[in-house]
Amino acid sequence: MxxxxxxxxxxxxxxxxxxxxxxxxxxxxxxxxxxxxxxxxxxxxxxxxxxxxxxxxxxxxxxxxxxxxxxxxxxxFANAARNGFKVNNKMNEGTPLDGGYTVPEDILTRINTYRESKKSLKDLVTVEKVTTNKGQRTFKKRAQQTGFVKVGEGGKIGAKATPQFERISYEIDKYAGYFPVTNELLADSDANITNTLVEWIGDESRVTANKLILETIKTFSEVELEGIDDIKKALNVTLGSAFKATSKIITNDDGLQYLDTLKDSDGKYLLQPNPANPMEMRLCAGATIVPIEVIPNDDMPTNENKVPFIIGDLKEGIIFWDRQQMNIKMSDLAVIGELNAFEEDLTLFRAIEREDVTKRDEKAVVNGYITVTP
The missing domain is CATH 1.10.150 (DNA polymerase; domain 1)
Incomplete structure (x- = not known):
């Protein structure tokens, strides 16, 4: 009722x-x-x-x-794995040279869900889904507006500068990896086979995305930050009002430890939980309140004593071009390094995905680091 x-x-x-x-x-x-x-x-x-x-x-x-x-x-999907992921004759653009089994949409959705369940920098950048292997997008350049000018009665209106535009190009690349499993897995239940491959692909895909994004961040000019005052200057001046409101500090476990020891003149810690979401940490220093995103050291390592402090709005600064195309092949005869699938009664799965990462706005990100004493 x-x-x-x-x-x-x-x-x-x-x-x-x-x-x-x-x-x-x-x-x-x-x-x-x-x-x-x-x-x-x-x-x-x-x-x-x-x-x-x-x-x-x-x-x-x-x-x-x-x-x-x-x-x-x-x-x-499980039956396809048991049958060797035979080559799909109806290949999409970009896959004929690779062959392999094109992952169905339902399984691809599960892979994406698993990938998003762990810490991924992909969640912090702009993700653009594309259907071609290369292309361009047009963006209006950021410019300082000068305002209108005073015009007397009957006077001529002076020309104003027209908006300027720029084009950002992408070119999809192929990224692949392999995963050895025992042949006993293929005799297991449909759910176990599927879950094992989904978890493997999802985790490898997440790590791949993190590496590509971090490599793109490294192309921004590196800036040494000597403490909280430099962090505030990066937010207030370098990023300014255009990006400060949407900025975050992205750091690793070492960076979290550094921030977690900072205190104000009254001895109060500057790192505070967000009252609306206690799991979210914020750096609260005077008028500056900025969210903190912590990426594990394994995904974003400290380079010697230089702890990464990426400050800014990564959605404005970086674009992840997602071709959304993945396929899998398998072999029980292949030899890779010391792995011999035939001798060891193994099956080797190889997965391929396609993406690209590019800058969007140089002014939206400060590629900072803080040198700490070991």
Whole structure:
């Protein structure tokens, strides 16, 4: 029973009480009119009930269809793994030279979900989904506006500078890796086979994205920061009002340790949890309050004693061009390094994905570091 049905049923009950009162007061005409109104309400209730059952049946069918689709996609993927991920004859653009099994959308979605479940710099940058291997996007250049000029009556209006634009190009590259598993895995359940490959691909994909983004950050001019005052200057002056409001400090575990020891003149720690979200840390120094994103040392290592402090708005500074195309091949005969799939009764899976990372706005990011004593 839905809300509308409950309201109609309550209204029918109320009307029946009114009809009884009218009958008791010998108001026969009014009582008959009330009965007609009750009859109309009951007909409306029957219609609403029939519609509710019909909608419920449709919802159940859709839900069952979705569940069946999920189950079928897992079974299809697992069977493809057992059968060696035979080459797909209907290749998409960019894949013919590679061959392999094109990962279906449902499994690709699961890979993306797993990838996003761990710390990924991809969440902090702009992600542009593309359908071609290379292309360009046009952006308006950031410029200092000069405002209108005063013009006397009948005077000529001077020309103003027209907006300037720039083009950012991308070219998708191929990134690949392999994963050895025992052949016993292929005899396991559909869910176990699928989950093992999804977790492997998702984690490798996340690490790949992190490396590409960090390599792009390194192309920004490196700036040494000597403490909290330099951090505040980077936010207030270098980034300025254009980016400060949307900026974050991205650092690693060593950087978190450094920030977690900073105190103000009253001995209060500058690193504070966000009251609205206690899991989110913020650097609170005077008028400066900025969120902190911590990336594990394994993903963003400290270079000797130089702890990374990336400050700014990475969504404005960097674009991740995602081709959204992935395929897999497998072999039980391949030899890679010391791994011999045939001798060791292994199966080697090779996954390939396609992406590119480029700068968007040089002024949106400060590639900083703080030198700490070991």
């Amino acid at each position: 839905n809300k509308k049905m409950r309201e109609l049923r309550q209204e029918i009950v109320n009307k029946k009480v009114e009809a009884r009162q009218l009958a008791d007061e010998n108001k026969i005409t009014e009582a008959k009119a009330m009965l007609e109104e009750i009859k109309s309400l009951e007909e409306r209730y029957d219609i609403e009930a029939a519609l509710f059952e019909e909608e419920k049946q449709i919802d159940d069918e859709v839900k069952n269809k979705d569940n069946k689709k999920e189950k079928d996609s897992v079974k299809e």
